[in-house]
């Protein structure tokens with residue numbers, strides 16, 4: 001992290017970065033304040049960044065607050081993730097007219113530039129790449145969106161109350177998979193960003209900005225601030241063999257306990273940056289002359305998600321939560337070679353019942369008699 005050629009840009013330089021990316025034809029996506037949350041959306045200029053805003057998170061809780069500085073990346077994950085741009089929530093696949101001919105809808109995505117991608121979310125983009133972009137039948141829509149993606153990552157120095165990326169090995173620092181990486185610093189020596197280059201495209205964009213070489217002391221302080229953030233995570237995933245725990249806990253009484261709190265609302269799967277399931281819907285207009293097929297996100301918490309002829313395989317909330325957790329943290333390894341969880345904490349903050357994935361794993365371990373069950 002932070003090699004010798006690290007440079008420094010100021011706040012005006014960050015705004016210029018947005019302009020330069022737009023000038024190169026990128027659709028720049030970044031954080032901004034809307035509807036009492038920090039959301040990800042198209043950035044027309046750096047002025048829309050959430051300067052001076054922080055967030056407070058806890059199970060079932062997310063609140064914005066004003067900071068006493070003008071930091072723009074001092075907020076943990078909001079309700080939206082970058083997934084919505086790489087794997088849209090709804091996408092029209094084909095249209096059928098009166099002649100009953102199915103016409104595929106042309107899918108020509110923009111070239112995206114993501115500004116402000118934290119370690120957890122960088123890992124989630126990599127996971128989605130393996131899930132949707134890999135294998136024998138890659139998802140063409142995802143692949144087209146991912147192909148020219150420019151990523152400006154952010155080393156996190158402000159973890160939130162529901163964050164646990166350090167215990168998932170995905171943050172708070174970023175180490176690969178970006179074009180440029182920023183570390184934001186505020187304080188006595190001013191508001192600035194240390195910038196590292198991660199690709200030739202990143203070097204080309206950085207060359208258009210006004211920057212100066214970073215001093216060794218600045219690099220050392222920034223490194224310390226990022227590593228200190230690992231010790232300020234609000235949560236941690238218990239350090240144990242979770243795959244084995246879940247494999248051996250299929251009949252645990254704890255699933256019933258979770259089900260007594262879980263509303264099966266599917267919020268956790270909608271906000272999760274790695275949940276990828278979809279279903280298709282066919283719709284017609286009132287005349288019956290025009291029909292469309294849409295792809296939309298689906299959730300393993302939906303009643304008809306596991307519908308087979310004759311009924312749903314998972315009829316109880318207990319079985320649906322167990323499916324979600326055992327896939328996310330267990331069988332995901334078998335399918336895709338890693339955990340499906342990056343420790344962003346979104347599912348904890350946005351669960352209306354405050355159900356906490358780290359606490360539920362800890363409780364399962366405790367009931368299984370694991371001495372390391374301290375989430």
Ligand code: SF4
Pocket residue numbers: 261262263264265266267268269301347350351352353354355
């Ligand atoms: S765990 Fe929480 S967010 Fe997920 S379905 Fe249950 S109530 Fe909804």
Ligand code: SF4
Pocket residue numbers: 268271272273274275328340341342343344345346347348357
């Ligand atoms: S399971 Fe929860 S903490 Fe893990 S990646 Fe998904 S939303 Fe984030």
